Amino acid sequence: MTATAPPVLVEHVTRRFGAVTALDDVSLRVEPGELVGLLGPNGAGKTTLLSLVTGLRTPDAGTVRVFGGNPRDPASRTSLGTTPQETGLPDTLKVREVVDFVAGHFAQPMPRDEVLARFGLTDMAERQTGALSGGQKRRLAVGLSLVGRPRLVLLDEPTTGLDVEARHILWQALRDYHGDGATVIVTSHYLEEIEALAERVVVVGEGRVLADDTLARVLDLVAVRRMTLTLGAGRPADLLALPGVQDVVEATDAPGPVPGRTRVTLVASDADAAVRALVERAVPFTDLEVRGASLEEAFLSLTSHDAPPAPTAVPEVTR
Numbered sequence: 315m316t317a318t319a320p321p322v323l324v325e326h327v328t329r330r331f332g333a334v335t336a337l338d339d340v341s342l343r344v345e346p347g348e349l350v351g352l353l354g355p356n357g358a359g360k361t362t363l364l365s366l367v368t369g370l371r372t373p374d375a376g377t378v379r380v381f382g383g384n385p386r387d388p389a390s391r392t393s394l395g396t397t398p399q400e401t402g403l404p405d406t407l408k409v410r411e412v413v414d415f416v417a418g419h420f421a422q423p424m425p426r427d428e429v430l431a432r433f434g435l436t437d438m439a440e441r442q443t444g445a446l447s448g449g450q451k452r453r454l455a456v457g458l459s460l461v462g463r464p465r466l467v468l469l470d471e472p473t474t475g476l477d478v479e480a481r482h483i484l485w486q487a488l489r490d491y492h493g494d495g496a497t498v499i500v501t502s503h504y505l506e507e508i509e510a511l512a513e514r515v516v517v518v519g520e521g522r523v524l525a526d527d528t529l530a531r532v533l534d535l536v537a538v539r540r541m542t543l544t545l546g547a548g549r550p551a552d553l554l555a556l557p558g559v560q561d562v563v564e565a566t567d568a569p570g571p572v573p574g575r576t577r578v579t580l581v582a583s584d585a586d587a588a589v590r591a592l593v594e595r596a597v598p599f600t601d602l603e604v605r606g607a608s609l610e611e612a613f614l615s616l617t618s619h620d621a622p623p624a625p626t627a628v629p630e631v632t633r
């Protein structure tokens with residue numbers, strides 16, 4: 315380990331599982347004190363990336379360094395706290411006993427009362443973990459990752475399945491810990507979670523980094539619109555070439571298709587420009603609907619192009 319090495323350095327990493335390439339030539343450098351959101355749909359490769367950083371798995375190609383050291387080396391991992399997607403707690407141990415058990419592994423652990431207070435669990439100290447709600451268990455699991463006062467915290471979907479209150483307590487605890495100087499990486503497929511936490515967002519899709527930018531710019535990037543319209547006869551060959559259009563999909567939800575007409579959905583980064591172009595080119599269309607795309611649709615349109623388009627501010631049309 316070296317004093318100046320970044321908390322996380324991933325260089326040209328590829329990781330396969332049989333025929334599946336979970337990560338394909340991925341590079342990522344995280345600087346001290348950053349709070350990074352890893353955003354991407356199911357199966358994008360987020361968990362695999364974290365498992366390489368925690369040293370649970372090794373890459374097939376490329377290198378991974380944690381504070382300059384090999385994450386497989388136990389010395390590198392003493393600076394690292396992590397909570398995987400699923401955790402098991404010993405049902406019959408009390409909350410305070412579980413915290414004390416983990417604290418016993420560290421020379422200067424965070425005091426038990428502080429851990430419990432940060433995660434809103436002070437009143438639960440005497441309760442067996444088996445009697446906690448799902449949200450309380452999850453808060454305890456994330457709290458345990460901080461007991462050793464790690465400089466780097468890696469959390470895989472920390473609030474999936476939690477109610478709003480539990481989610482907000484957890485987010486606040488993470489923001490506070492980050493405020494104390496820690497580097498934090500959080501994976502999620504919820505844009506809301508990433509918006510609440512991250513300053514920098516890395517979008518992962520199909521094993522590749524699709525975007526790596528500030529939260530504001532990534533929000534612009536995924537703020538695409540879905541334009542659905544019915545085209546008359548003589549459909550133009552290349553709707554994809556229209557300005558502002560990123561993707562073209564045949565709509566399958568057209569109510570009662572009319573013979574000779576096609577219902578089409580365009581995924582557009584700039585719906586206004588696309589509509590103007592349709593009109594200027596005298597494309598015969600009817601029943602135009604424009605609405606915000608879901609995050610999944612935005613990911614798909616990013617994934618379907620090798621180079622993501624430059625972020626553009628998208629004016630509000632209709633939602």
Ligand SMILES: Nc1ncnc2c1ncn2[C@@H]1O[C@H](COP(=O)(O)OP(=O)(O)OP(=O)(O)O)[C@@H](O)[C@H]1O
Pocket residue numbers: 331332334335336354355356357358359360361362363503
């Ligand atoms: N142990 C494994 N054996 C086989 N395939 C795997 C294994 N782990 C991951 N994969 C595959 O690698 C790809 C990436 O999976 P990964 O779990 O990293 O994605 P993810 O972005 O974390 O998804 P999710 O949001 O669902 O957790 C997927 O296609 C997955 O099926």
